[in-house]
Amino acid sequence: MRITQADIAKIANVSQPTVSRVVSGDGRVEEGIRQRVLEVMRAHNYQPDARARSLRSKRAGLIGLVVKRPKGGLSDDPFFASLISAIMDFLVGKPYHLCADMTLDAQSQVGLYDELLRSRRVDGLILVESEALDERVHRLQADHFPFVLIGNPMGNEAIWSVDNDNVLAGRIATQHLFDQGFRRIGFLAGPSETTVTRDRLEGYMQAIRGRQNLPLVWHSDFGSQAARETTRERILTAPNVPDALVVLDDFMAMGAVQALREFGATIPGDMGLVSFNDSAICRLIEGGLSSVSLNIETLVQTACERLVDTIEGREPEGPRRTLIPSALVSRGTSQPREVARR
Amino acid sequence: MRITQADIAKIANVSQPTVSRVVSGDGRVEEGIRQRVLEVMRAHNYQPDARARSLRSKRAGLIGLVVKRPKGGLSDDPFFASLISAIMDFLVGKPYHLCADMTLDAQSQVGLYDELLRSRRVDGLILVESEALDERVHRLQADHFPFVLIGNPMGNEAIWSVDNDNVLAGRIATQHLFDQGFRRIGFLAGPSETTVTRDRLEGYMQAIRGRQNLPLVWHSDFGSQAARETTRERILTAPNVPDALVVLDDFMAMGAVQALREFGATIPGDMGLVSFNDSAICRLIEGGLSSVSLNIETLVQTACERLVDTIEGREPEGPRRTLIPSALVSRGTSQPREVARR
DNA sequence: ATCATGCGTGAATACGAATTCACAAGAATA
DNA sequence: TATTCTTGTGAATTCGTATTCACGCATGAT
Numbered sequence: 006m007r008i009t010q011a012d013i014a015k016i017a018n019v020s021q022p023t024v025s026r027v028v029s030g031d032g033r034v035e036e037g038i039r040q041r042v043l044e045v046m047r048a049h050n051y052q053p054d055a056r057a058r059s060l061r062s063k064r065a066g067l068i069g070l071v072v073k074r075p076k077g078g079l080s081d082d083p084f085f086a087s088l089i090s091a092i093m094d095f096l097v098g099k100p101y102h103l104c105a106d107m108t109l110d111a112q113s114q115v116g117l118y119d120e121l122l123r124s125r126r127v128d129g130l131i132l133v134e135s136e137a138l139d140e141r142v143h144r145l146q147a148d149h150f151p152f153v154l155i156g157n158p159m160g161n162e163a164i165w166s167v168d169n170d171n172v173l174a175g176r177i178a179t180q181h182l183f184d185q186g187f188r189r190i191g192f193l194a195g196p197s198e199t200t201v202t203r204d205r206l207e208g209y210m211q212a213i214r215g216r217q218n219l220p221l222v223w224h225s226d227f228g229s230q231a232a233r234e235t236t237r238e239r240i241l242t243a244p245n246v247p248d249a250l251v252v253l254d255d256f257m258a259m260g261a262v263q264a265l266r267e268f269g270a271t272i273p274g275d276m277g278l279v280s281f282n283d284s285a286i287c288r289l290i291e292g293g294l295s296s297v298s299l300n301i302e303t304l305v306q307t308a309c310e311r312l313v314d315t316i317e318g319r320e321p322e323g324p325r326r327t328l329i330p331s332a333l334v335s336r337g338t339s340q341p342r343e344v345a346r347r
Numbered sequence: 348m349r350i351t352q353a354d355i356a357k358i359a360n361v362s363q364p365t366v367s368r369v370v371s372g373d374g375r376v377e378e379g380i381r382q383r384v385l386e387v388m389r390a391h392n393y394q395p396d397a398r399a400r401s402l403r404s405k406r407a408g409l410i411g412l413v414v415k416r417p418k419g420g421l422s423d424d425p426f427f428a429s430l431i432s433a434i435m436d437f438l439v440g441k442p443y444h445l446c447a448d449m450t451l452d453a454q455s456q457v458g459l460y461d462e463l464l465r466s467r468r469v470d471g472l473i474l475v476e477s478e479a480l481d482e483r484v485h486r487l488q489a490d491h492f493p494f495v496l497i498g499n500p501m502g503n504e505a506i507w508s509v510d511n512d513n514v515l516a517g518r519i520a521t522q523h524l525f526d527q528g529f530r531r532i533g534f535l536a537g538p539s540e541t542t543v544t545r546d547r548l549e550g551y552m553q554a555i556r557g558r559q560n561l562p563l564v565w566h567s568d569f570g571s572q573a574a575r576e577t578t579r580e581r582i583l584t585a586p587n588v589p590d591a592l593v594v595l596d597d598f599m600a601m602g603a604v605q606a607l608r609e610f611g612a613t614i615p616g617d618m619g620l621v622s623f624n625d626s627a628i629c630r631l632i633e634g635g636l637s638s639v640s641l642n643i644e645t646l647v648q649t650a651c652e653r654l655v656d657t658i659e660g661r662e663p664e665g666p667r668r669t670l671i672p673s674a675l676v677s678r679g680t681s682q683p684r685e686v687a688r689r
Numbered sequence: 690a691t692c693a694t695g696c697g698t699g700a701a702t703a704c705g706a707a708t709t710c711a712c713a714a715g716a717a718t719a
Numbered sequence: 720t721a722t723t724c725t726t727g728t729g730a731a732t733t734c735g736t737a738t739t740c741a742c743g744c745a746t747g748a749t
Contacts, residue, residue, distance in 0.1 A: 020729045033727060052465035056402040056707030060734050065398065066468075067446070076439070077644070079432035081627045090421035097418070102468070105445045107402035107435040111672070123394035126408075126444070136526040229631055259631045267633070271488070284719055285423045286628055289571055289601045291609070342705055362699045367737060375697060399735030402704050442745055 008051050008085050026243065028053055068096070068312065069127035070105045071117060073134060079107065083255075083284045084301070088155070089134065091305035092293040101128070101313070114141055116128030122150050129316045131155060131308060135200045136283060153308045161327055165315065167308040170328035171201055173299045175208020175251065176289035177333050178279040181295070182249045183216060187277045189277045193232060195254070202253060205281065209251055217261040221247050223256065232260030241268050249277030249339070255284045258294055262338075281331075292337020304329045316336035350391050359387040385412045386529075395439055410438070410654065411469035412447045413459060415476060421449065425626045426643070429477065430497070433647035443470070443655070456483055464492050469660045473497060474651060477542040495650045495658040499542050504667060507657065509650040512670035513543055516594065518551020518641045519675050520544075520621040523637070524591045525558060529619045529685045533563035533582065533589030534576060535603060537596070544595060546625065551593055563589050567599065574602030585611050591619030591681070597626045600636055620680035623673075633677020 017024070019038060027035050027042045034042075045051075059065050070092060072085065079085045092103055093153050108114045118141050129151035132141070136157050142164065145152045182190050192209045195202040206222065207252040213220060215218050221243075225235035232252065240246065241264065245274040252258035258280035262272065268278050280287075283298035307327055314321040352366040355679060357360050359366070359379060369384045377386075387393075401407050412434060414427065421427050432444055440630045446469050460483050463469050469494035471600040474484070478499050484506065487494045496508040524532050534551045537544040548564065561584075567577035574594065582588065582607065594600035600622035604614065612618050622629075625640035648668055 057468035124397035
């Protein structure tokens with residue numbers, strides 16, 4: 006049998022509301038009584054019931070995270086791991102817990118939407134989506150439900166959203182290679198329909214403007230093996246082989262590294278490399294892989310602060326659309342050619 | 348203003364309990380009335396309130412996951428990523444959501460325990476801990492709270508627990524190297540006080556029994572760089588250099604690969620390698636890194652099924668302590684020496 | 690015809706805490 | 720002394736749903 010406020014009240018010879026006042030720190034309780042109640046609570050190891058509390062006070066203390074991925078599609082995704090890790094970090098000590106859900110298809114999306122939001126299970130939602138074209142978003146807006154999008158809102162300025170500034174990241178990566186003395190810079194991209202490819206490629210295009218006449222772009226599937234094959238069969242055999250590559254992510258870059266090694270090319274002597282994400286694998290090769298770090302902590306912190314502000318009725322600071330700048334971590338694969346050659 | 352069962356009842360000209368019965372699928376409602384109520388519910392877009400429901404019916408529909416890690420300590424941990432991903436996979440379509448929390452220290456542990464369990468926020472708990480010496484575990488047992496441990500219960504047979512069979516994994520890895528023709532097999536381990544090191548080392552010891560007189564064990568810190576230094580400075584300079592290494596995890600193995608390459612040694616010609624976890628990085632080197640796969644899906648599925656059974660009042664099948672067998676994924680670093688040499 | 694049975698329904702209550710409201714007792718003011 | 724104004728407290732109500740209980744009606748058995 007559970008100890009309730011009513012039980013505590015009876016034992017301490019006060020009324021249940023008084024116990025409630027003590028629990029929630031309402032000042033209007035005489036010090037003597039307060040102490041007595043606290044004592045009884047401690048003695049009986051009382052713990053308030055979150056459900057009853059939330060039913061009455063309209064605060065669930067839960068923040069939902071919804072990710073749309075195929076089954077098993079998260080385990081190898083370092084972005085997701087960092088994301089959820091950063092959210093959990095952020096929430097430590099705050100009066101919210103993380104409620105994480107995955108959906109497979111549009112069908113279960115809507116179900117989850119009802120299940121999580123309209124049933125008032127969570128106070129707000131973090132949506133992770135590369136593009137916010139979803140019907141959900143409209144429903145969320147129509148219902149005035151607090152939510153923040155991590156990803157691209159497709160120009161919808163009414164949505165609170167946070168994203169990595171992938172255009173900037175692409176520019177930084179390319180610019181860095183120019184600065185290090187590389188002159189024919191190529192881009193090893195992912196599938197052209199993905200936002201991340203589009204954005205980083207856009208940054209690359211901006212950076213080469215005026216410095217390199219011809220963009221050198223190759224599209225490949227994700228993953229190190231696909232990138233390795235593309236590098237071997239299409240980049241290294243191209244009529245105009247670049248002297249440096251911006252690669253869409255660390256895994257693909259590692260594939261490129263393999264292909265270059267097999268070919269007998271030195272890095273960065275024959276080919277400079279910069280990739281994105283700055284994941285743990287960047288340190289797995291001699292000298293390290295230069296990579297543009299995504300600053301996921303800041304991204305998550307910004308998103309969470311916006312969301313919590315919205316939930317708690319404050320107007321969040323800053324613009325609705327926030328882009329988190331990236332910073333390059335320069336390692337061996339982008340050292341100046343002179344240095345690399347001596 | 349929210350639509351409640353009472354509202355629906357009034358509109359459909361029935362009583363609130365009848366609406367409740369329709370919602371929860373209680374059969375004892377006349378078909379005509381049921382249809383009318385359903386119609387009104389649809390027309391007004393009714394969604395039950397999870398909080399009220401759970402207050403009354405004692406079911407939160409949440410499963411808690413508690414991980415003890417330092418701040419930021421999850422983002423680079425592929426085990427954790429697979430774990431949480433597998434849990435989310437498992438829960439898709441089931442009447443439970445995942446509530447994930449991280450604690451930093453023993454202090455916040457207890458707070459979280461109160462916050463999650465005793466406040467009845469979650470129905471059950473998944474504890475991820477290498478060793479269950481925690482005070483929490485005793486409290487969980489004392490309170491008869493449904494929970495399952497992922498990790499080592501330290502011989503406590505009263506606890507439902509699931510773990511990778513790391514002893515078996517260590518044996519498999521070592522055995523495999525013997526089978527491939529290696530004869531002086533070393534073990535590059537992590538810090539000796541960690542359970543994972545102890546268990547896999549135990550498997551190694553079992554496997555070399557009778558086949559190799561002397562165990563060859565080196566302890567190192569976690570991470571590729573520490574492993575690389577250990578390999579370079581202590582293994583490759585040892586009086587008795589092994590011809591193959593079992594390495595505690597993929598990252599450390601990649602460090603060993605680096606050291607071997609710098610040394611000019613070929614893999615597996617001069618040194619065979621097998622590691623553990625079978626993470627994505629195994630495919631980042633030419634030929635691939637042989638690794639013992641942990642089968643986290645099965646582990647998580649077993650743990651979750653046990654937990655859900657316990658929550659729903661059924662006695663879970665199988666033994667309290669379950670060990671999930673691992674399977675070796677053989678790749679280039681453990682190819683037979685003859686093959687490697689021709 | 691009579692009585693046990695079963696079914697569908699609504700009134701009432703439970704779940705546990707927060708909040709509203711009214712009402713004491715005491716202090717401060719006129 | 721009579722009248723406000725505090726201040727602290729408890730009775731009652733609220734949140735939205737599930738459950739218990741009792742009642743009325745119809746069915747079937749006797």
